Amino acid sequence: MARRTDDENGDGIGQCWLAKSEPSVYSIDDLRRDGSTLWDGIRNYQARNFLRSMQVNDRVLFHHSSGDPTGVVGTAVVVGLAQPDPTQFDPRSEGFDEASKREDPRWCAVTVRFGSRLAVPVTMAMLRADRSLKGMRILQRGNRLSVTPVTAAEFARVVKLGGS
DNA sequence: GCCAACGTTGGC
DNA sequence: GCCAACGTTGGC
Numbered sequence: 001m002a003r004r005t006d007d008e009n010g011d012g013i014g015q016c017w018l019a020k021s022e023p024s025v026y027s028i029d030d031l032r033r034d035g036s037t038l039w040d041g042i043r044n045y046q047a048r049n050f051l052r053s054m055q056v057n058d059r060v061l062f063h064h065s066s067g068d069p070t071g072v073v074g075t076a077v078v079v080g081l082a083q084p085d086p087t088q089f090d091p092r093s094e095g096f097d098e099a100s101k102r103e104d105p106r107w108c109a110v111t112v113r114f115g116s117r118l119a120v121p122v123t124m125a126m127l128r129a130d131r132s133l134k135g136m137r138i139l140q141r142g143n144r145l146s147v148t149p150v151t152a153a154e155f156a157r158v159v160k161l162g163g164s
Numbered sequence: 165g166c167c168a169a170c171g172t173t174g175g176c
Numbered sequence: 177g178c179c180a181a182c183g184t185t186g187g188c
Contacts, residue, residue: 020186044171066186124187142169144185 016155017054018061018072018138019112020146028062028074031114040085040109041095047147052082054110059155063138064121065146071123072158080111118162132157 019039021027031037042048060076067073084105087095100106127133137148150158 022186046171070187144170146185 014055014058015053016059016061016150016152017050017078018063018136018148018150019076020063020065020138023064023067023073027064028114028117031062031074031076031112032117034114036079036111036113038080038086038109039112040087040107042085042109042146043095043097043107044145047145048108050145050147050149051108051110054078054082056081059115059152060112061150061155061158062115069121069123071121071126072118072162073121074117075115075155075159076112077115078110079113082108082110085109116159118159120161120163122158122161126161127158130157130161 026037039051042051056078058078060078061072062074062076063072064070084102085095085107086109087093088097088100088105088107089102090096091098095107097106124139127136128139133139133154136150136154137143137145
């Protein structure tokens with residue numbers, strides 16, 4: 001099997017990501033309670049394409065958006081590859097997409113497992129104050145993507161700032 | 165609640 | 177295929 005080019009350290013940890021969720025919809029504590037969950041409801045093509053490129057064991061920074069506070073509150077691990085998002089076919093779901101056909105699904109979802117809850121939430125201000133995190137897409141002007149790639153170094157740094 | 169920024173839609 | 181209008185996102 002081809003060695004993943006983004007597995008820079010050969011430690012089995014591949015690409016890292018940051019995923020946003022509104023805590024009032026689904027929080028890090030919900031994920032801890034559930035153990036794992038299908039990360040569904042993504043309705044943005046760029047974010048969907050990131051979901052499609054996720055691999056098992058990819059690390060995820062779990063970010064609370066529109067939260068109190070707003071910031072990274074934990075980590076998760078990808079445990080299931082992208083599959084069709086069932087909510088796109090459910091007329092009662094907010095994510096229902098009448099144009100999406102079962103034989104050619106438009107939206108997908110991955111399965112993630114709870115990783116950790118940070119001792120301290122890493123707020124936007126904390127992220128912004130750390131020079132080594134300047135490149136994070138969440139800090140760029142106007143970024144609204146709910147899923148963005150982060151580097152392994154950024155992942156490690158944020159976890160360290162979170163004190164766990 | 166404001167509003168800048170962005171994605172999507174649809175008329176042409 | 178352009179682009180104005182509209183809806184949504186999400187930090188502040």
